[in-house]
Structure formats: structure tokens, C-alpha cells
Amino acid sequence: MNEIKVTLADQLKQKPLAEQLEFGRIFTDHMFIMDYTAGKGWHDARIIPYQPLVLDPAAIVFHYGQTVFEGMKAYETPEGKVRLFRPEKNMQRLNKSNDRLCIPQIDEKLALSAIKKLISIDKEWVPSAEGTSLYIRPFVISTEPYLGVAPSKNYQFIVILAPVGAYYKEGINPVKIAVENQFVRAVAGGTGEAKTAGNYASSLKAQELVADKGYAQVLWLDGLEKKYIEEVGSMNVFFKIDGEIITPALNGSILEGVTRNSVISLLKHWGYPVNERKITMDEVYQAHKNGTLEEAFGSGTAAVISPIGELAWRGENIVINESKTGFVSKQLYGILTGIQTGKEEDPFNWTVEIE
Amino acid sequence: MNEIKVTLADQLKQKPLAEQLEFGRIFTDHMFIMDYTAGKGWHDARIIPYQPLVLDPAAIVFHYGQTVFEGMKAYETPEGKVRLFRPEKNMQRLNKSNDRLCIPQIDEKLALSAIKKLISIDKEWVPSAEGTSLYIRPFVISTEPYLGVAPSKNYQFIVILAPVGAYYKEGINPVKIAVENQFVRAVAGGTGEAKTAGNYASSLKAQELVADKGYAQVLWLDGLEKKYIEEVGSMNVFFKIDGEIITPALNGSILEGVTRNSVISLLKHWGYPVNERKITMDEVYQAHKNGTLEEAFGSGTAAVISPIGELAWRGENIVINESKTGFVSKQLYGILTGIQTGKEEDPFNWTVEIE
Ligand SMILES: Cc1ncc(COP(=O)(O)O)c(C=O)c1O
Ligand SMILES: Cc1ncc(COP(=O)(O)O)c(C=O)c1O
Numbered sequence: 159m160n161e162i163k164v165t166l167a168d169q170l171k172q173k174p175l176a177e178q179l180e181f182g183r184i185f186t187d188h189m190f191i192m193d194y195t196a197g198k199g200w201h202d203a204r205i206i207p208y209q210p211l212v213l214d215p216a217a218i219v220f221h222y223g224q225t226v227f228e229g230m231k232a233y234e235t236p237e238g239k240v241r242l243f244r245p246e247k248n249m250q251r252l253n254k255s256n257d258r259l260c261i262p263q264i265d266e267k268l269a270l271s272a273i274k275k276l277i278s279i280d281k282e283w284v285p286s287a288e289g290t291s292l293y294i295r296p297f298v299i300s301t302e303p304y305l306g307v308a309p310s311k312n313y314q315f316i317v318i319l320a321p322v323g324a325y326y327k328e329g330i331n332p333v334k335i336a337v338e339n340q341f342v343r344a345v346a347g348g349t350g351e352a353k354t355a356g357n358y359a360s361s362l363k364a365q366e367l368v369a370d371k372g373y374a375q376v377l378w379l380d381g382l383e384k385k386y387i388e389e390v391g392s393m394n395v396f397f398k399i400d401g402e403i404i405t406p407a408l409n410g411s412i413l414e415g416v417t418r419n420s421v422i423s424l425l426k427h428w429g430y431p432v433n434e435r436k437i438t439m440d441e442v443y444q445a446h447k448n449g450t451l452e453e454a455f456g457s458g459t460a461a462v463i464s465p466i467g468e469l470a471w472r473g474e475n476i477v478i479n480e481s482k483t484g485f486v487s488k489q490l491y492g493i494l495t496g497i498q499t500g501k502e503e504d505p506f507n508w509t510v511e512i513e
Numbered sequence: 514m515n516e517i518k519v520t521l522a523d524q525l526k527q528k529p530l531a532e533q534l535e536f537g538r539i540f541t542d543h544m545f546i547m548d549y550t551a552g553k554g555w556h557d558a559r560i561i562p563y564q565p566l567v568l569d570p571a572a573i574v575f576h577y578g579q580t581v582f583e584g585m586k587a588y589e590t591p592e593g594k595v596r597l598f599r600p601e602k603n604m605q606r607l608n609k610s611n612d613r614l615c616i617p618q619i620d621e622k623l624a625l626s627a628i629k630k631l632i633s634i635d636k637e638w639v640p641s642a643e644g645t646s647l648y649i650r651p652f653v654i655s656t657e658p659y660l661g662v663a664p665s666k667n668y669q670f671i672v673i674l675a676p677v678g679a680y681y682k683e684g685i686n687p688v689k690i691a692v693e694n695q696f697v698r699a700v701a702g703g704t705g706e707a708k709t710a711g712n713y714a715s716s717l718k719a720q721e722l723v724a725d726k727g728y729a730q731v732l733w734l735d736g737l738e739k740k741y742i743e744e745v746g747s748m749n750v751f752f753k754i755d756g757e758i759i760t761p762a763l764n765g766s767i768l769e770g771v772t773r774n775s776v777i778s779l780l781k782h783w784g785y786p787v788n789e790r791k792i793t794m795d796e797v798y799q800a801h802k803n804g805t806l807e808e809a810f811g812s813g814t815a816a817v818i819s820p821i822g823e824l825a826w827r828g829e830n831i832v833i834n835e836s837k838t839g840f841v842s843k844q845l846y847g848i849l850t851g852i853q854t855g856k857e858e859d860p861f862n863w864t865v866e867i868e
Contacts, residue, residue, distance in 0.1 A: 182571070182659055182660025183658075183659055183661075185658075208570070209570075210567045210568055210569055210570070211568050211569075211570050211572075211575075212565045212567050213565055213566050214565055215540075215544060215564075215565070215566050215671055215673050216650075216673060216675075217566075219710075220566075220574065220580060221582055221650070221710060221713070222710050222713035222714055222717070223578040223709075223713060223714035224717060225576075225578065227576055258718060259714060259717065260717045260718055260721055293660070295571075295576070295660060299575055303538075304537055305536065305538075305648070305650060306536050306537050306538075307713050307717070307746070307747055309717050318570050318571060320571075320660060340702060341702045342700050342701070342702030342703045343703075344703075345697050345736045345737075346697070347695060347696045347697030348698075348699075348700070348736070349711070349714065349715045354578075354714060355575070355576060355577050355578025355710065355711060356704070356709070356710060356711015356712070357711070358576070358577035358578060358579075358662050359578035359579050359704065359709060359710070359711050360703055360704045360711060361662065362577070362614065362664050363613060363615055366615055366664060381700045381703070381737075382700075382736075391662070
């Protein structure tokens, strides 16, 4: 196994105040980096001061987007320890994404120990205020300077850290979501189930158009028939209809969220009937009409649980649970963030302490 | 209009020999670069020595692939002049791609004059051997260091130049193409008609799988029904069936190739019946069976015209024109490259001389 060489920063940056924290604008003092060279494999794992990347303008990542990323968080517990939430799941998904993008596999244990070491070096950056956390962004870029359309021979695996604020300043708050009827995020046979740049690039336009009308995110329908619900912005989505909790089944075009998986486990643990299956927007609309649409929410690392107060679809406004946070959303948010921050019991052994 | 500041390289690189030229591995002495800052617009247009880009690891391009590019060529004429081929078309397409990717529009005249100026500075790099040319790669990257999924506030527009060799060492040669039945490149509502990184990232896996079996490229079918023909690798595609020349109609998921457009104009000019319409793989197969599939070829800046000698589909090998270059392919290749290099008359005024 690769040893991790550490070079500490001479000067440490000023840390932001808790109330200044936003999402993903401020980065810590150090970063992790490891190189891949064809024939040699991954090598030179190192932690260095946070610094710019220096890349040939012909590097494949700029032209053909051969890149993948992950997103996870570290939390401070009441005892001042730092915990990760199911990080091995993110490392597995990273390698699944790598496979789809023709990027060489990364040693998951090494990557995780690099992340832990980096966080322990920058542990003063883990914020402690309610709702704050340290966002962890591992990513791989293709660095070979070559304009042919082919997998790169060289890569860098990089991890950067960003202290982030509470997603909802005043606790969780329902959002308005627009159902997208024109643009498509992903389709079976495409890259939807990988966490890769192009999926997000493709989503910007739809997002921008609805943001102008006051919607927080778009809800994506399937690319084939624009009938089946896929996911919301960068969250998976759940509906509670007549007591049953439904989330779209993984079909190759939906990202397999770690939060989604955790939500399903918790709900089953609590005895709720949970179904991963195809669900059409029409079914949701009918449930709304006949009064059985009880709740809807998104799940993802950034917001954890995001209740949906309103869905705009074909000129109709589907108001859900009187635009209030539903019982299941509230319960999930409380328990999940409680487990993550070590304030609640962790029945599934999901959290991993650092050091 | 922005003035272009020029800083020349102190040391010039050694130029490659014509026979060493490949595609996109060697770059010239200079590059063009221009910055965009929200509120200020595009500014600081400059030509500088070819050099690495220095970017924050959180730059949006690495994470969300907000980037577009173009590809065009400059050719040396027998009189030693340098010509571009329909460059205004590439600039228009660049802005169309920019629009899809939420990237601010670029002044097309300024971009073109920057490209001309850059080439005139590096004109010694335009190769003159038969089949060689100077490949021009304009591209835009999003540089804001921000992990939220949103359009960047800052960008760079960059142009690099690469002398490239003949695509076919011994004249044009038919290639074997595999029809792709599993993976999907693009779908209506996605980014298929934009020239953006994610489309190419998504294609790598399919390409890699067929390359192992001896195929040069994949032929993409539509993402919805996997029935209709879209394009081939990085080329548009044409079929000659019973005297009629057919190419898939632009439908939102196909790139509008400059070569495609030129091929259609030339064929019409010569009196061929040309149809832009939907065409299924089944129609091509039936034509093969009943002996009316006369020719097939791809069109694109890199290869200009690439005859298709064989198509693999559902376990069948569809051999076209006995795997020989057809008459129309040969005629198009000869005339198009003749116009591009100034050896043939240019009836449509397609070429633009530099200086
Ligand atoms: C497209 C998309 N869907 C769903 C999710 C939720 O996944 P997770 O719960 O692992 O954060 C994310 C990201 O975080 C995402 O980007
Ligand atoms: C996907 C794709 N289709 C078609 C083409 C052909 O376009 P053009 O003739 O403008 O080179 C290209 C690129 O060059 C391409 O990348």
C-alpha cells in the first residue's frame, strides 16, 4: 500500500465564523493528491497545502470531461470527535463511476485512509455549530494532453475539504420544485448512475430556467417517455402515498444515493412499508387529487432531507401537506442528522470515527 | 472591441517532421486566452506562449463539466498561403453550445480574428505535406471555485493549435463500425447537439469495448428506441441507397457538423438526390439484403470523409461496397480536401485566407 507523504502549509488561513459558512466556497489548508500513470498505476499519494492545479490546456478533462467525483461529510460529535457517515459507500460508488468513465480503479481503503488523514490534519476546520459540517469532495481528473477521443493515460485523484453551513438556516423548510418536461438529465445507457461532470453540466440550463420562476430545483422525469419520476436536482426523491413510501427503483439512469439507501433502511427499521418501484408523475398527481399524497421529500448529502412543499407540473401546482414539513421527513431528518453527529444511537453502525 | 495583446515566446519549440505528425499530441508555440468575469464580461484578450493553466481545484469545470469546444482546421495552399474552412460556422456553433451550457456568448468576430492572429503568429507550424493540416481547438472552461451546482461566474476562452498528420496514411480507407445497442450517447432534451465534454466522456466506454473487437468507432442509435441512426463516433453519417443519399435529420441529439452541411451542399450542387430524414438501422439492413445499399460514409473535420466498409449489427456483418471506397465518398473527399487546401475551385466561397 502506498504511503501518504505529508507537507504541511507554512501559513494557515483564517477560519470563517459559523454564520459566514455557505456551501462550497471556502476550502481548508490542505488537500490530498495522488497521480496515475499508465504502466505505473496510482502513485505519489501526498497531502500538500491547498493549491492550484497546473494542467496542460490540452488535458483531456477540459475537452472530453473524463472525470468523476464524490460528495460526503464529516461531523463533529458533542464530545469533540469527528465522524464520517458510511464513507465506504462513497468509495464504492467512486469506483463504480470510474468504471463507467474508463478511469482506473482506486484502492478504496487507501482513499479512505487518505481522507481520514487529511481531515485529521485539518480537524480545526470541522465546524461545530448546529447544522454545519465539513464537506468532503474527492474527484478524479484526466490529465493527459491529447485531443483524440480516448481514455486518458494519466489521472489525478484529489480530495478537497470545505466547511459548510446549515442547508436551512431556520431548520428544514419545504421547497418548491418544478417538474421538468423539456430537458433530460440522463437516460438508460448513458451516464446517469455515475457521478460524473457531464450529468451536472447538462442540468444547468433546466435549473436556470426554473430558478427564474422561484423553484429551488427541477424534478427529472425519465428520458424516454417523460412519464416516470427519476430524481430531484442532486437528491433522490420519496413520496408517501396512502401510507406507503415509494421511491423510484434504481434503473441505470438514477444516482444510487447513500442517503437514499439510509432512508430506506431506517424506514424499514421503523416498520414503514417502503417500495422501490417505477412511479409516474401521473400517479403522484392522481394521489394529490384524491387526497392520498401525504408527503414528498428529497434525500442527499447536502440537505440530508428536503421536504417538497409544492410541485409544478403541466401548469398545475400540486401543494403537498399544506406546504409544511411532514412527519416522516421531520423524523428522518432528526434521526439521520442525529446519527451523523453522534447525538442519536447508530443502530446500523453507519458512522466511522476519525483517529 | 477588445484589443488582442501579444506576448511572444522567448524560445520556440522544435517543429515535428511531417511523418511524425499524429492527431492532437503536439502543440504550437502560442495560445490565445480571454477571461470572463461576471459583471465585467469578456476581457483581457491575449496571445501568450503555450503554457499550463493554473486553476483552483474547486473550479467548476473539474466537477460539473461546464465547458464547450470547437474543432476546425487551417490548411496550406500550393501558393504557401493559409486558409480556414467555413470558420464562421464553428463560431456560430460555439455560441449555440455556450447557450445550452449557460456559458456567456462570445463575440464571434473577435474570436475569429483571435484565431487568425494566433495562426499568423504560429504560421510556420502549418504543415504542408499531403493530408496534413493545423488543427484548431477553441474551448471554454468554467473557472469559478465553487462546489454548488450552478453556472460559473468566471470563464476562460482558450485557443490551442496542433499540427496534425494525414488521417489515413495511404489515402482514404474504409473502416469497420459497430452499431451500439447498449450505450447511448445523447437523447433529445440532453446535450447531444452541443459540443460539450460530457457527450464525449459518455462515449468512451462504448468505444473501448468495440475497439477491443477491431472496430474503429461505434454507430450511435437514438436513445429512445435504439432504432434510428444518429451519428458515428465524432462524425455525421450518410448512406447511399438505390441512388438516394440519406443522412439523419437534425433532431436535437445529433451534432450539426460543418462537414455534414458542406457534403449536403456539394451533393445537391452535383445533382444528387439528398434527403435529411429519419433512417432506421433496419432500413439499412434491408437495403443491404436486397442489394440497394451502395455506399456509407462518415463526415467530420478530422477525417473529412471516412468510408464505411462494414457495419456490425445484431451479430450480422453488413459489408458495404465490397469494403471498398465508393465513388461518392472518393469524389467528396477529393473535392472537399481540394477546396480546403486551395487546389480546387471554391464555388461556395467557403474558404477564408489568413492575412
Ligand atoms: C444526481 C444526484 N442524485 C442523488 C444524490 C444523492 O446522493 P447522496 O445521498 O449519496 O448524497 C446526489 C448527490 O449527492 C446527486 O448528485
Ligand atoms: C459528435 C460529433 N458529430 C459530428 C462531428 C462532425 O462535425 P464537423 O463536421 O463540424 O467536424 C463531430 C466533430 O467534429 C462530432 O464530435
